[in-house]
């Protein structure tokens with residue numbers, strides 16, 4: 001289904017629009033407040049962008065440095081060219097431990113590779129432990145936001161879900177009570193888990209450290225309690241040095257959860273006697289990223305630190321919600337990343353999921369010029385589709401607009417041809433292929449006298 005078709009369906013759901021509108025409005029106001037506290041916000045954005053661009057320019061070097069550092073600290077590194085390979089590696093690692101259940105912290109990369117489905121097909125039960133991911137898993141739903149995957153659900157809906165799926169009779173829709181119910185459900189799972197699977201926000205090339213920033217503490221439980229930890233990371237997630245956290249720890253929490261600092265910041269580097277997991281595996285996933293890297297304009301999408309600010313500020317996302325994008329990455333970042341990862345033939349409608357207002361660019365903490373990439377991808381879509389009627393019409397228009405003589409002739413013809421269509425100073429219905437233009441708007445007729453004619457007469 002194209003974005004336009006899915007959006008059309010989503011727009012009929014008034015409850016969804018209400019839920020998402022409320023949530024994004026609240027987070028925008030909070031985020032603007034905490035960002036305004038930093039006088040050097042623009043310099044920080046610039047530093048965030050420059051560091052990420054350096055990583056992409058020298059990705060081969062930083063990846064090897066990172067791999068060596070992880071191995072030097074007793075970790076095992078696995079490389080996965082695509083989703084199938086990444087899932088195969090993880091399934092084999094879990095199987096080797098002999099367990100049939102794993103605990104998971106939120107990880108977009110494993111959503112991208114559809115790891116949960118692969119684990120289930122192999123008889124391994126994945127237990128999501130992030131509250132919103134748990135809601136999605138219990139409801140057999142799909143995430144609709146990068147940071148708040150269940151943003152489309154309100155608390156009454158969550159209460160009903162918990163009562164049904166967790167068998168809790170007496171439960172109010174108070175957020176604290178809902179969180180407590182989830183906590184009770186998860187505690188036992190954490191204590192018995194022997195394998196944890198996590199994502200990560202950053203990998204530090206210099207030290208081989210992986211960083212995970214979160215609000216609930218479930219990620220920390222997943223990465224410290226089990227004997228075996230498997231971390232799945234996209235290859236673009238690297239930063240050069242430990243000191244670079246100085247930049248990203250100011251940019252990320254403020255942009256994502258509108259907090260000055262994340263409540264839980266976990267860092268792990270290989271394995272350590274008597275502390276944390278006894279075995280650590282890192283799966284580095286490409287899955288189309290090196291193709292994105294080859295595109296000089298499109299590669300900016302790999303700078304993304306998954307803060308979700310672009311979705312919270314996007315007027316299109318606010319009305320359609322995340323499901324309309326049919327992508328793990330919804331909103332403006334999804335509109336530029338997914339078509340590049342999955343191909344224009346599968347996701348070519350996404351670059352059109354934008355009003356090109358530029359709000360996403362202003363919000364992005366690492367200054368990804370999303371509108372520029374959207375226009376670039378639209379050009380690629382048009383090129384790949386060859387000459388269609390719209391393209392032919394645009395070329396004819398370009399031909400008319402490039403010559404004053406042709407332009408004035410077209411104006412005279414339009415003036416003469418419009419009289420049966422204009423009523424009370426507006427054209428409400430254009431005929432044939434042009435009718436789409438007036439389906440949702442009126443059009444003003446060509447004036448009786450153009451400015452040029454008026455000027456010539458004086």
Ligand code: SF4
Pocket residue numbers: 255303304305306307308309310311333360363364365366367368
């Ligand atoms: S594109 Fe920018 S604003 Fe959007 S999620 Fe990525 S880093 Fe955040």
